[in-house]
Amino acid sequence: MSAEFDHEQVAIRTGLRSDLPVIVAVHSTKLGQAVGGCRLWRYADWRDGLADALRLSAGMTAKCAVAGLANGGGKTVVAVPESTVLDVALRRKVLEDVADAVASLNGAYATGPDVGTTPQDMAAIGERTAHVFCKPEERGGSGDSSPATALGTLAALRAVRQRLHGTSALTGARLSVVGLGSVGLRLARLLAAEGAELLVSDIDPAKRERTGELGATWVAPDEGLTADVDILVPAALGGTLTKQIVPELRCAAIVGPANNQLATPDVADLLHRRGIFWVPDYVASAGGVINALTMELHHGTAHEARKRVEAIEHTVADLLHAADHQQVTPAQAASQLAQRRLDTAT
Template identity: 75%
Template sequence: MPEFQHEHVVVRSGSRSGLPVIIAVHSTKLGQAVGGCRVWRYADWRDGLADALRLSAAMTAKCAVAGLANGGGKTVVALPVDAELDAATRRMVLHDVADTITSLSGTYATGPDVGTTPEDMAVIGERTPHVFCKPERHGGSGGSSAATALGTLAALRAVRRRLHGTAAFTGARLAVVGLGSVGMRLARLLAAEGAELVVADIDPAKRQESDALGATWVSPEEALTADVDIVVPAALGGVLTADVVPDLRCAAIAGPANNQLAAEDVAGLLHRCGIAWVPDHVVSAGGVINTLAVELHHESTDEAQKRVEAIEHTVADLLHTAGLQRVTPAQAATELARLRLASA
């Protein structure tokens, strides 16, 4: 990811919960910073800070490449590794988050991320208006998983066309690594369009539904190195390491999981091995595109969906530019984000 300077970073102990609440505002050059609220376990709270810094920068790039009038931010509540939140403590945590957001005077708004839900956003919304993806009954647009899956499908169409000259998935072989709320939706969409699927998840309970799709169930390690056209990382990040690259047998990698690269130089290694890696912040932009279109710009569902589906054109342009300039798609995306931020 491009290393832009953060505008504002807040780290405070929640007045109710006593837990570390971290908000990183990376950039407001294009508009209000937006980013998810992650409630997760860390061996050290500073690991949560590192996540907030990295993910907020990724959000700036995501918004810029998607052409959104927003910057990037991130909330992280760093839980101890053995923590279990009961309902009362969870509510205290979310109100601590809300008060921290309020202290930023509208420069940042949050939504769901790992460890939080639209219902949690409704609780945050009790104390601040700067929140999105609340349930529809609370005036929000609900969860972003469906739009993220649809946007990922659009990105995969562009990759498929680049590889084989067609955006159709009939006869295509893809490995979906992670069957969470986005990954399972995406697997259903791909299966409905005739793709042959290899799937994996750490939760064996997901196998029954994947079997119903006619997918081949393997371990996450096997899925990552499967002999497929495209690998689709759809779980937690860090799966693409320098050690795993020589074992990859795919032509391209494009998925919605955040932080797929264990280190930035892995993108170059993939490129040298002839594997096109489309940056995750480009592939996963559907959720935020849909949410901001509906909740901030009050567009119709159809208008928002067209914006999400336009990810296909964004990815196609990045792959074309990367090919012409003989750079990685990640470098092409970084340059596009830089240009849009510079012109703000």
């Protein structure tokens, strides 16, 4: 399924209050309302933000389709120039501009938190449009999506562990978690509780103080990527898996919550040729959106949402089986599954 220029609509506007580029990409509504996070990030050029919005919204379509959700994919990106100081006043203006952009699409798209935004930001956006999710629980939302994203990634790791070693237990498994942000740290804590042997890394050296509570070994991010481990767990920003890094990898599998892990799509084939299982990021990281949509847009219970998140283990197991049966990569198997569900909806 192509991720380039097959979007239903892309809105690019200069925020009336913030004077910053606000980009909303709606990739597909074939399965239902498009959903995707609001990314507030610094870019050297606003067109880099547009590229992110296009790629990430297409990924959300695939994520929802593979997860069996009745939603399509979208994304908001606010491209903040590197020289701009994003103070409290400007941030508020940005959120109001985002709310107006989302509202202008008349329900085709709903937004939630992403890099650079929080549930509290969603509450601010929710003051101007109902098409928002992951507001704080006290404001009627499902709150921070990080715990569910981490739990879903743990489920995906169980499926791969089962495939590699015949057991879903992660006790004694050697894993390298690259990135200790809100999801990466939560996932590392879950893995430590499971008895996994952890290497951890982050571009922020201050995160090193977390190693004590995790019983982990701290390494530099570059070392974390190429460490001799059972499973590499990318949990930072995307693009880390490049053609150049593939020959240096010493893991049996790659499963992580970071979005857009592949620098280019053909890296999936290179990994496959090296015998490295790569679970597509949009499959492994689906827990957050599954939880939020189940509870907020589809009015399910917290128990139902958790069960759907934990079912990612079965989704990944089925994809690995299908990839073997069809003699394709797991990425191709996931793409084919997503496309079948989209085709069925048309």
